[in-house]
Amino acid sequence: MSEKTLSLSTKTKAFFSLLSVAIAFWGAGRALAQAEQVHHDVTYARDVAPILQEKCVHCHRSGGVAPMSFESYESTRPWAPIIAYRTGLRDKPGAMPPWYMEKDIGIQEFRNDMSLSDEQVTTIAAWAESGAPLGNPDDIPPAREFDDSGEWSIRPDLVVRSQDFFMRGGAPDYWGDIEPIKIPLEEDRYVAAMQVREINDVSTREGVRDTVGGQVIVHHLTFVLNSPDENGVLRPRGLSFLTHEVGRNEDYFPDDVGRILPANSEFQSNSLHLHSNGVDTTAYLEIAFEFHPEGYKPKYTRTGGHGGFGAPGNTVDMDVRPNTQNQEMHAYTVLTENTMILSFEPHLHAPGVRMCLEAIWGSKTEILNCVGYDHTWVRSYSYGENAAPLLPKGTIVHLIGYNDSTRANPNIASSENWIGGGNRSVSNMFLELGHNVRLTDEEFLTEMQERVEALDLQPGDYVIGCPLCGALVAPTTAQPGVEDTEVSTQATGGLEVSQAEVSQ
Ligand code: HEC
Numbered sequence: 203m204s205e206k207t208l209s210l211s212t213k214t215k216a217f218f219s220l221l222s223v224a225i226a227f228w229g230a231g232r233a234l235a236q237a238e239q240v241h242h243d244v245t246y247a248r249d250v251a252p253i254l255q256e257k258c259v260h261c262h263r264s265g266g267v268a269p270m271s272f273e274s275y276e277s278t279r280p281w282a283p284i285i286a287y288r289t290g291l292r293d294k295p296g297a298m299p300p301w302y303m304e305k306d307i308g309i310q311e312f313r314n315d316m317s318l319s320d321e322q323v324t325t326i327a328a329w330a331e332s333g334a335p336l337g338n339p340d341d342i343p344p345a346r347e348f349d350d351s352g353e354w355s356i357r358p359d360l361v362v363r364s365q366d367f368f369m370r371g372g373a374p375d376y377w378g379d380i381e382p383i384k385i386p387l388e389e390d391r392y393v394a395a396m397q398v399r400e401i402n403d404v405s406t407r408e409g410v411r412d413t414v415g416g417q418v419i420v421h422h423l424t425f426v427l428n429s430p431d432e433n434g435v436l437r438p439r440g441l442s443f444l445t446h447e448v449g450r451n452e453d454y455f456p457d458d459v460g461r462i463l464p465a466n467s468e469f470q471s472n473s474l475h476l477h478s479n480g481v482d483t484t485a486y487l488e489i490a491f492e493f494h495p496e497g498y499k500p501k502y503t504r505t506g507g508h509g510g511f512g513a514p515g516n517t518v519d520m521d522v523r524p525n526t527q528n529q530e531m532h533a534y535t536v537l538t539e540n541t542m543i544l545s546f547e548p549h550l551h552a553p554g555v556r557m558c559l560e561a562i563w564g565s566k567t568e569i570l571n572c573v574g575y576d577h578t579w580v581r582s583y584s585y586g587e588n589a590a591p592l593l594p595k596g597t598i599v600h601l602i603g604y605n606d607s608t609r610a611n612p613n614i615a616s617s618e619n620w621i622g623g624g625n626r627s628v629s630n631m632f633l634e635l636g637h638n639v640r641l642t643d644e645e646f647l648t649e650m651q652e653r654v655e656a657l658d659l660q661p662g663d664y665v666i667g668c669p670l671c672g673a674l675v676a677p678t679t680a681q682p683g684v685e686d687t688e689v690s691t692q693a694t695g696g697l698e699v700s701q702a703e704v705s706q
Pocket of ligand 1: 288
């Protein structure tokens with residue numbers, strides 16, 4: 203195994219060397235114990251290559267975003283122990299693939315879930331442990347073909363690009379404006395999915411820092427959409443799409459809530475944030491849109507935008523003690539309208555390692571989701587169909603953030619220093635930036651009824667993220683002849699729900 207092929211990132215080294223060692227060995231041990239029962243002779247060709255092809259090579263290939271290729275046995279084998287280690291981290295910062303949803307708590311259906319199954323993790327662990335054998339080369343599945351569209355997780359109908367940005371290696375963080383990005387559309391379209399990616403001229407790891415951000419330099423870009431008024435003058439539309447962040451994945455605007463992208467509009471920004479990756483770098487952003495079909499109109503337009511709940515959290519008076527793990531932060535907000543949460547997007551900075559989203563409704567307190575956090579990979583978790591939380595007005599949304607300022611967190615520049623709030627990537631933030639939509643009582647009831655039907659909820663069933671769904675399920679002891687029984691309005695938080703409505 204030569205130095206050249208296998209130069210571990212300091213990330214891997216940091217994770218390996220400190221806290222996570224114990225967890226990793228415990229986790230790997232447990233995974234192996236299970237794996238031994240499942241696989242006796244795990245091979246690259248038959249068992250591992252299909253996993254890598256499905257979940258890894260779109261990034262880990264020559265010309266892909268990852269610094270090493272897993273396209274062949276030869277290029278993969280030296281990495282086997284590190285692959286087992288990184289995949290075994292599961293939802294902890296540093297995990298591969300970069301998806302940190304905790305699987306043992308909360309909602310589990312996501313549109314953009316790229317995680318490995320438990321069985322895939324144990325297969326990889328067993329393979330690495332048994333010396334990473336090749337097996338029968340005839341079992342290797344045909345190589346995946348990539349054309350330009352393979353670069354995207356969505357199916358782009360339109361791709362626009364920003365100007366070039368230059369960042370000198372080692373320069374301090376930079377904030378500024380950008381030249382407007384024209385949207386060359388002749389008619390209004392509605393966006394179903396959107397993805398932003400950075401293209402830069404960093405091709406090797408030499409000189410590139412392994413701390414927060416990795417190889418990229420664009421750490422954030424907010425967009426303001428300007429579109430022509432009746433006189434053709436471009437004016438701000440007050441429409442938000444998303445805030446691009448370092449390592450961001452794709453966003454979805456599902457069937458009922460497509461976002462309008464007006465003809466001849468432009469994206470403008472006075473908030474570009476660049477952070478040096480250690481080497482002189484020129485980069486630009488590509489922004490891709492997948493549209494709803496022509497003629498489509500959204501059902502709901504009162505979208506919450508990013509910072510959806512009125513941006514609960516904190517960016518100002520933050521106080522992260524040096525060299526301390528597990529420092530909690532809390533923020534609460536009361537929903538003033540019925541709300542469907544479309545995506546959960548934790549936003550922390552370098553010290554952040556985890557965030558939980560909790561909903562408190564009457565006497566019910568439920569964790570909707572907990573995710574690990576790694577500020578090299580800002581992830582937006584888009585809820586799957588029939589999984590988006592439906593929260594009645596009055597719900598208290600509680601965010602819990604967790605910081606780790608020890609050297610176990612490789613994104614920390616220096617574990618000796620106190621960290622306050624701030625816009626720099628090495629300072630801290632604590633926000634939730636996901637998308638949501640506000641619903642009238644009538645719309646909210648209809649959404650819940652559809653959920654009850656889609657999930658075929660029965661009396662006594664409980665569904666996380668819909669505290670009132672249970673109140674819509676007909677009791678088994680329905681009395682014959684009683685057609686319009688009022689469900690206790692206390693149970694439904696004052697919403698008028700009747701059996702007649704429910705059974706329609
Ligand atoms: C979205 C793109 C993407 C996907 C998907 C992805 N990776 Fe990565 N991977 C990267 C990038 C970029 C890096 C380097 C930055 C980092 O370590 O975060 C990386 C780093 C790694 C490393 C660390 C190497 C080191 O230097 O320590 C390993 C191991 C790894 N990936 C394995 C995997 C495996 C196995 C999968 C699939 C199960 C996977 N990755 C999926 C992009 C990806």
